[in-house]
Amino acid sequence: MSGTGRTGGGRGRLGSTLSGLAVAVGCVLFLGGFAWGAVVYKPYTVPTESMTPTVHAGDRVLAQRIDGSEVHRGDVVVFTDPGWGNMPMVKRVVGIGGDKIACCDKGRLTINGKPIEEPYLQTKDPASGNDFTADVPEGQLFLLGDERRDSLDSRVHLDDPGQGSVPRSAVQARVDAVAWPLGGMIGRPQAFAPLPGGVSSPGPLRLQLGVVAAGAVLILLGAAYGPIAARSARSARGKRDKVPAGVH
Structure with a gap:
């Protein structure tokens, strides 16, 4: 009986050690994951309905802090530009430096003559209510909202020197997910993948x-x-x- 007690005591001590180790490692992972997220991501509240149905007014999103040089077509970005009111705005990048943007070819946006399918748009309406063309200068980005009927985006600024585009340096972050209400991850549109530069890697x-x-x-x-x-x-x-x- 005494041998059994010693064996049980040994198992108990080993179990307690492993239990403490599991809790310690768990705390490191749990707190480390949150700390990592706080460094890489920043929360934003979307101010308008211009990006519906991807994100709605009042949605809380998580946006990865990135440099403007990392932006690709299809990214939903947070940017600030004096010509757009000098406040954080959320739009989708549809063109980069050197692109010729036009609308509409059978209701679709074209980039360098290639029609683009945009499944994230709000309705089956044309990609824009008004036809337009724009040549995006190098180092600039052309941005549109997903709600094309009401979005105040690059189309409003076509008469500006950059033909509605903003500098890459204006970008502060790229939206990866809707945090509240729970809306899940925001994917990278594969329609832009065949174009030079492809799409961004997941965050x-x-x-x-x-x-x-x-x-x-x-x-x-x-x-x-x-x-x-x-x-x-x-x-x-x-x-x-x-x-x-x-x-x-």
């Missing part, structure tokens, strides 16, 4: 969420070990106490 948000989730699971498992081990020990003692006297 690290999914990985960060996975790290946080793994940390939470380890913390819960480690914390649950104590009550489970105690219940198991009580059960074992109860069984030993029921053994008839003289039975070994």
Whole structure:
């Protein structure tokens, strides 16, 4: 009986050690994931309905802090430009330096003569209510809202020197997800992928969420070990106490 006790005690100590290790590692992952996210991402509140149905007015989005040189066609970006009111705005990049943007070819936007399918648009209406063309200067971006009927975007600024475009340096972040109300990730439109430069790679948000989730699971498992081990020990003692006297 004494040998069994020593063995049980050894198992208990090992279990306690592993439990503490799981909680410690879980805390590092959980807090580290949040800290990583805070460094890489910044929350924004979308001010208008110009990007519906992708994001709506009042939605809280998570935008990855990036340099303007990292922007690709199809990205939904947060930018600030004096000519647009000098306040943070959210629009979709449809053209980059050197592109010729035109609308509409059978209701579709064209980039360098290539018609672009835009499944993120609000309705089956044309890609723009008014026809237009624009040559995007090098180092500039041409931006449109997904709600083309009401969006005040590059089309409003076509008479400006940059033909409605803004400098890449105006971009502060790229929107990766709608955080509240829960709306999920914002994908990269594959219609832009065949064009030179392709589309942006996914941001690290999914990985960060996975790290946080793994940390939470380890913390819960480690914390649950104590009550489970105690219940198991009580059960074992109860069984030993029921053994008839003289039975070994």
